[in-house]
Amino acid sequence: MSTKKSSQEAEFELAQSRLIEEIDKEIAATQRYTGIAKLSPNVRNALRAVPRHAFIPEYQRSAAYANMPLPIGDGQTISQPYIVALMTELLQVDQHSKVLEVGTGSGYQAAVLAQLVEHVYSIEVIPNLAAQAKARFAALGIDNITVREGDGHLGWPEQAPFDAIIATAAAKTVPPALIEQLKPQGRLVIPVGEHWGPQMLKLIIKTADTHTTEKDILPVAFVPMTHGDQTH
Numbered sequence: 489m490s491t492k493k494s495s496q497e498a499e500f501e502l503a504q505s506r507l508i509e510e511i512d513k514e515i516a517a518t519q520r521y522t523g524i525a526k527l528s529p530n531v532r533n534a535l536r537a538v539p540r541h542a543f544i545p546e547y548q549r550s551a552a553y554a555n556m557p558l559p560i561g562d563g564q565t566i567s568q569p570y571i572v573a574l575m576t577e578l579l580q581v582d583q584h585s586k587v588l589e590v591g592t593g594s595g596y597q598a599a600v601l602a603q604l605v606e607h608v609y610s611i612e613v614i615p616n617l618a619a620q621a622k623a624r625f626a627a628l629g630i631d632n633i634t635v636r637e638g639d640g641h642l643g644w645p646e647q648a649p650f651d652a653i654i655a656t657a658a659a660k661t662v663p664p665a666l667i668e669q670l671k672p673q674g675r676l677v678i679p680v681g682e683h684w685g686p687q688m689l690k691l692i693i694k695t696a697d698t699h700t701t702e703k704d705i706l707p708v709a710f711v712p713m714t715h716g717d718q719t720h
Contacts, residue, residue, distance in 0.1 A: 500541055503553035507569055508535055510555050514570045515577075521706045524577055531577050534603035540569065542624060543594040562614050564711055566594040567656060571689075571708065578677045578691050578705065579652040581605045588647070588669065590640030590678075591656035591713065595621030598633050601654070608633045609647050611640045613714055639715050643669045650674060657713035658687045670694040677705075683712035 512527060519525045527535075541552035544566055548558050557565040575597070581587060585605040589598050592612035598621070601608050610633060612618035618637045625633050636644070640655065641663040648669035655666070655678040666676055674694045681687030689705040 500539065500553065504536065504540070507540075507553040507555060508532060511535070511570050511573050514555070515574065518574075518706060522574060522578075524574065527573055527577055530604055531573060534576065534600045535569070535573060537603050538596065538599045539628075540566075540596060542628060543596040543599070560594045560617070562617055564593050564614065564617060566596050567710075572597050572600060574705075575654055575656075575677045575689070576600055576604070579654060579675050581652050585651040586647070588644055588650040588653040588666075589656065590643070590653070590666070592618055592621045592635050593656055595624050595633075595635075597654065597656055598635075599625065599628065599630055602630050602633050605651075606632065609644050609650075610635045611638045611644060613637065613639060640713055641665065641715060645669060652676070653678075655679065655713065656710065658683065658708075658710040659713045662690070662692065663713075667692070667694060667700060672696045672698070679708045679710040 515524055515527055541549045544552055544558055544560055551558060555569050557568045560566050581604050583606060587601055587605050587608050589608055589610040592598060592610040598608045598610045615637050618635050622635050643665040649671040650669055651671055651674055653666050653670060653676045658679040658681055662680060670676055672694055676692040679687045679689050687708050687710060689708045691703045691705055693701045
């Protein structure tokens with residue numbers, strides 16, 4: 489039994505290495521849109537430190553290291569690894585950063601961020617997903633993520649302000665609360681657009697005078713950001 493497990497782990501490690509190489513190529517290929525030529529060593533190390541197969545249902549694990557989104561139940565998905573890497577890079581966080589995540593989902597994005605920052609506060613509107621993510625973090629020994637159920641449009645005012653905010657679901661418009669809860673010079677990375685329609689990944693930087701600058705990064709496809717009474 490232990491031999492089989494170690495063999496599977498070796499396969500996962502090899503697949504993960506290939507995935508990171510693929511992400512590197514895609515980051516380079518999309519530089520003219522994103523402004524990012526390559527991943528920083530810290531982000532690459534964070535991707536390597538987090539076992540993506542631990543964040544998806546058992547029946548999907550053979551595809552854990554494919555560079556594609558996968559269903560995780562409750563009508564939700566785990567994001568494409570390239571997108572996770574890109575959004576993480578855009579946040580420009582460090583070990584002193586306090587980050588808000590809107591849309592815990594499987595917990596994978598939060599787990600990657602947790603390798604880089606002081607603390608991640610993550611909001612999930614679907615109770616089942618919130619509970620599963622908490623269990624995964626505990627099993628992996630990740631203790632700098634706090635998850636709560638709630639409406640991501642409202643942010644987490646009790647813990648504001650944040651150095652960076654990331655949304656892993658698409659809002660029709662940028663929720664004002666998220667801008668309000670950013671520190672000056674803070675960064676918000678969020679997909680914006682119609683639910684199941686055209687969406688644009690945006691980088692919003694809050695300037696010192698509380699105004700913002702906004703940059704379109706590239707077209708994306710995310711599940712919709714829903715309110716507490718609209719979980720599907």
